[in-house]
Amino acid sequence: MNRTFRKYHRQIAIILCFPLFLTVLTGMCFTIVHEWFHQRELGEFLLHIHTLEIIHLEKIYPLLNGLGLIGLLITGFSMTGLFRQRTDDTKSKAS
Numbered sequence: 001m002n003r004t005f006r007k008y009h010r011q012i013a014i015i016l017c018f019p020l021f022l023t024v025l026t027g028m029c030f031t032i033v034h035e036w037f038h039q040r041e042l043g044e045f046l047l048h049i050h051t052l053e054i055i056h057l058e059k060i061y062p063l064l065n066g067l068g069l070i071g072l073l074i075t076g077f078s079m080t081g082l083f084r085q086r087t088d089d090t091k092s093k094a095s
Helices: 002-036 040-050 061-080 089-094
Strands: none
Touching (some): 002 040
């Protein structure tokens, strides 16, 4: 089971690498350009890239990013072992 989650986690991470990097980078650049340097036009351009409005994906892009991140969280948490059932090996060893 853990091997399956590792496989899915790796595949989702490879698929989401560029979209998430683009979202983070343009979000940071928008804040710097718009708030610090007060460049309205460049800020709007970065926002269009941030939401992929340039290629008319602004309605589905955030949903795909969100679903991908949820998938990464689920597979990542499952690999940590926090949700595994504990065996009673410690009780049998103590006896």
